[in-house]
Amino acid sequence: MKHAVALFFLLMSVWLLNSGHYTVLITSFGIASCLLVVWLSRRMGIVDDEALPLHLLPGLPRYLPWIVKEVVKSNLDTSRRILSLGRPDISPRLFDAPTTQHSDLGRVIYANSITLTPGTVSIRVHGTKITVHAIADAVADDLLEGEMDRRVTLLEGETE
Template identity: 35%
Template structure:
């Protein structure tokens, strides 16, 4: 497998890549120990073997070329989740009010927005965040152009405002 050429922001030394491998490895080992609960040598060997396979697969998928497995990113991720959780609660209550309203006051709207994110990881996070928020749904992602289905015009306006796009972009580069 030849190494695909990455975007300039992603090219970095072997040292940072090794630290990412270690972060993922520690996460995997912790997960294994939590779920197995056995500490016999044979079982531990199985665990080490599984973790090694996952790490090798992740390496061949070029997963370590992006900064997803860095503690800095993970700490930022938690702040993003807090904001997203707030957003989800707000829009859940709105959708609940619509569903329980006998008149069902929906106004399905399709909006198209151009995201400022470029990296596939950012695009995935943005698309999933939009879908995760009740009331908005990503229909298709075509080369940074998002087609979003919104249940109400309010939700469509929120998406068109681009706040989420800004926050997702700040996740990795801010």
């Protein structure tokens, strides 16, 4: 029930922000369509912790700034590698990164964070390992140090 209410408010805010017309008639259409979507989603059984991870919210304020900082850093690094004179300064490498998350959702967040930072792309998740392609050895070693892994586990485990 908590998730259904949260989903309704989420949908409603998207609707209100996109609409821009706030007459009674049109807003009631919006409320009706949001209720319909919530009802359909509940019938499909997709309103749960995985679709709407409310339990992650407390950890986000600490994780988001860090990941943004990390993305900016790796953007600058990858740009430098692309623009280096002569040949691009790369040494691609394919490797398995271990994960310490204890749910699928946590591993998905970790894999997406890896892909989000340019220079590393997660290729496949198998078991508790993620196959990663990195643009250079230094980038790969950076990832294998595991700070991102620790932070995602922390984000996931806040209220576990």
